Amino acid sequence: MESLDNGVMFINSSKLEETDDHISRLSIRCISGGEQYYKVGSHEYRVTPENYLVMNRGQHYKTSFEGSGNTEMMLMAFRPGFAEAILYSVMTAEDTLLDDPFNTADQPIYFFEKTYESDPQISKTFHWLRRLMNEDLGWKKNVDLDSVYSETLIRLLNIHRGLYSEINKINSVKFSTRKELYKRLHIGKEFLDSNLDRKISVEEVSRIASLSPHHFKRTEDSSSFIRLFKNNFGSTPGNLSRVNS
Numbered sequence: 001m002e003s004l005d006n007g008v009m010f011i012n013s014s015k016l017e018e019t020d021d022h023i024s025r026l027s028i029r030c031i032s033g034g035e036q037y038y039k040v041g042s043h044e045y046r047v048t049p050e051n052y053l054v055m056n057r058g059q060h061y062k063t064s065f066e067g068s069g070n071t072e073m074m075l076m077a078f079r080p081g082f083a084e085a086i087l088y089s090v091m092t093a094e095d096t097l098l099d100d101p102f103n104t105a106d107q108p109i110y111f112f113e114k115t116y117e118s119d120p121q122i123s124k125t126f127h128w129l130r131r132l133m134n135e136d137l138g139w140k141k142n143v144d145l146d147s148v149y150s151e152t153l154i155r156l157l158n159i160h161r162g163l164y165s166e167i168n169k170i171n172s173v174k175f176s177t178r179k180e181l182y183k184r185l186h187i188g189k190e191f192l193d194s195n196l197d198r199k200i201s202v203e204e205v206s207r208i209a210s211l212s213p214h215h216f217k218r219t220e221d222s223s224s225f226i227r228l229f230k231n232n233f234g235s236t237p238g239n240l241s242r243v244n245s
Contacts, residue, residue, distance in 0.1 A: 034067025
């Protein structure tokens, strides 16, 4: 993995059976048409044309997709150390004032692993790269792809930094607690979004999100899952996928 470079991949097919276990690089994954499902460790993610998934380096995952016609899966993967080098080149004084914004104490950058709403800049880059695939090889050699990867990663870092305003809405004294609750909220939401075709019990989603069912149901408590979910996503879990409480 250490020797791998930055790169993009496009797979055009009507269906992809669940793959064998793979180990990811830091990557952005999206799809045009249809739906793609990922199992990353014990967590589930559903990728649609309206979002994209950020996956961190070293994650074990499987994936599958199916659409009504030909579906194109797209991913951009970054070489190990590339994100850290880009971060240090663009870090501002504001970054150093934030509590652990990128977790970079001599460790790989860790992004919040979740689906993000489709971003115009990232979508435009993928569409441009897709068109480039059909161009003459000689012209491709003149394109500075590293600058494309750098700009995309800078955009990803800025989106990640912007999440801290959402994290700080969570009612907890400790930043580390707010951050952990934010991660667990999104684990629960991703599970619900990946299982829209069936009823999900409070007990099941609480197990997936590593929160007790009692924690889920205490709606009078400002730190309860139900209230935190509504504050972050504008709706209760029941409205999203018929949670059976």
